[in-house]
Amino acid sequence: MAIFRKLARPLLASAFLTGGLRTLRDPKSVAPVAEPVTGPLSARIPALPDDPAKLVRLNAAVQVGAGVLFATGRFPRLSALALAAGLVPTTLAAHAYWTAEDPEERERLRTDFYKNLSLLGGLLIAAADTHGKPSLAHRVKNAG
DSSP states (O other): OOHHHHHHHHHHHHHHHHHHHHHHHHHHHHHHHHHHHHHHHHHOOOTSSSSSHHEEEHHHHHHHHHHHHHHSSSSSSHHHHHHHHHHHHHHHHHHGGGGOHHHHHHHHHHHHHOOOOOOOHHHHHHOOOOHHHHHHHHHTTTTT
């Protein structure tokens, strides 16, 4: 099973690494699409920047950093959770197929939306993976 983890992690991380690097290079091209999500998110969490381009750049930096950690097997559960947390607002902002008028555009967005849901599922499985060892909660419960 270890060989599958060593192969699967970089494959799963590749989407986040490439997307994160592209966004880090040009955050202003993504910021207008992200604005419907970044505005309410910044309003609810005062520590986040108000500027959509800065928030998009921050998310991209998390994608690259957590993607590298996940791909190399360092802190795999934590990095998978970080990637999952960033994927939710990204998916809602960039792939809101329910708002598209054009049928072809709606279908493209729907495909990307469900692709991201699949990535989210893979990340959640990875975040729960204990490498065959009992979880921390199990060890605490059975320590006595």
